[in-house]
Amino acid sequence: MATIKQVCELAGVSAATVSRVINGSDRVIEATRKKVQAAMDELGYQPNLAAQALASNRSNTIGMVISGLDGPFYGTMMAAVEAQLRELNRHLLIASGHGNAESEEEAIKYLSSRQVDGLILLTEGLSSEALLAISQSIPVFLINQQVPGLENRNVWLDNFGGAYRATQHLIEQGHRNIVCIGGPAFKQDANDRVAGFETAMRDAGLDVSGQPIFRVTFGVEGGRQAMNYFREQQLEYSAVVAGSDETAVGVYEWAEENGLVIPDDFSVIGFDNMNLSAYVRPKLSTVAFPIVEMAKASARMAFDVIYNKAHSEGVEFNTELVLRNSVKAL
């Protein structure tokens, strides 16, 4: 491994100058820059990261904690963040949490001890207060998490709008009695989706006072539970908006178990556009969102504020309705 010393000898300049061209300083004349660049190329020089980090007190590494890597789109998100960061010549250190505050806290502690320059968080367990506290000591960037005081560090999905449009679509198809399976109440995105449902209903002059909303944990089992609940309540409905595609699968299973057929007996619309939504029968109509773009935006934002002291602004991403075969027009 060539060192800066060999480069400066070959180029006939000082180490400081080489360091300047490495870091793209503008205080170096074009001629010397070229000379140095040539020397670096000839030697195949690669800066030693540890030395850089030690001298500059910067690891050039951003940490990312993901609450559970086996989730539907977390892998994709991570890959996109990694790609973006690599392009910007920074690195990504991953720590996977397990969906609970404790393990996420531990992951953050781990990353901090690895002295990352900043944190990208795709977590579910941490409270707003905890997040805010962490951000005092290290730049924090959020994905899909609205935290008061960190609005400008967040990249989020218009969950409200997505659910609104999904519900609206059902209404346009003639449905009036619509039931909603919401995610857990401690999850921001779940709440926004439920709110989107309610608003769309009200805007259409439809009643939502009859308990048509049931909260469950996301996942297949939740969908089944909710459907049983609706039956116990003897609710009439011709369509259900599910808080997630997985929940929708639970609804599918419940329908199957009860001899009901979708969308003839009732319609279903999901949220997330996971792969499975195209595999399931009937193919699931659902709400899609730009995973990769969101991830890249987050990485970009982190880069800009951490390394360029840029001012950042929160950015909202929009959903898109993906119409398949789980909704019937009445």
Added chain:
Amino acid sequence: MATIKQVCELAGVSAATVSRVINGSDRVIEATRKKVQAAMDELGYQPNLAAQALASNRSNTIGMVISGLDGPFYGTMMAAVEAQLRELNRHLLIASGHGNAESEEEAIKYLSSRQVDGLILLTEGLSSEALLAISQSIPVFLINQQVPGLENRNVWLDNFGGAYRATQHLIEQGHRNIVCIGGPAFKQDANDRVAGFETAMRDAGLDVSGQPIFRVTFGVEGGRQAMNYFREQQLEYSAVVAGSDETAVGVYEWAEENGLVIPDDFSVIGFDNMNLSAYVRPKLSTVAFPIVEMAKASARMAFDVIYNKAHSEGVEFNTELVLRNSVKAL
């Protein structure tokens, strides 16, 4: 951030001694060790990684390249590797490839320039020769890739056995005319699965000379292609063994498009046990394997040989048949 200097002042020893207790050297008497430990605890001391790396010429980081993070189980694998490494006090640097040799090569180059201490490779594009070449300059550990000369650095799945048992199961259920959709011929695991199929057939005295094997790229579309091919060949079959669950989904779709019902008209068995196999109807019988265990084993192996100069041995993992509803007894 406390430094080693403050620790040694507080403990009344030299930096060298502190360093020794940090690294668990045995050449330090118990009394001083305790003294130092107490000082470290009191100060909340955390060694500076960059300084350690610079001085020791070791990053304590292992790089991992994954050919495509959005794949079915790659995220899970990565999370498991990360967890294992973290437990061992090492770090994971990720680089995602895109399933082709070029991007994987670039990912490796990237990780090397980040001076990782070793590489865990879950790739698909790189040739054996390329892999072998890379391993000359840096310790390489493989997941699911048999490379001559790197046998002892590999953790792999018994793809042959898995396909063998799947086929055998079909035969036990009374099937005689069985057709096989294989993955691409340049993929080791695909070949092993095909071989497992052939052997199981032969062992049962069944004929495989009539072109019952068709190779496609993995994925839904591949399954459809293969089924069309079988029809063109006017092959008779009562069951198909698919090279992957995704391929099996393609078979499902083809059946649906052609008004055939599984498993009444023909049976299907998959491979991988992805989530979708439980979501699809009928639920897919398939071949499962221990993703997390394989990942951990790989991380452990890398750790042992890189940091403890241990000798390693390749380890094979076994599959398990997961019986659901896509196979009918004849």
Added chain:
DNA sequence: TTGTATGCGTTATCAG
């Protein structure tokens, strides 16, 4: 615009 000198926090060599 460039060079000099110093320090970053550890590890490792060599004495003691």
Added chain:
DNA sequence: CTGATAACGCATACAA
């Protein structure tokens, strides 16, 4: 078993 001390490779004031 412990202590000095010289690297490790680079960044950055400061000087020129």
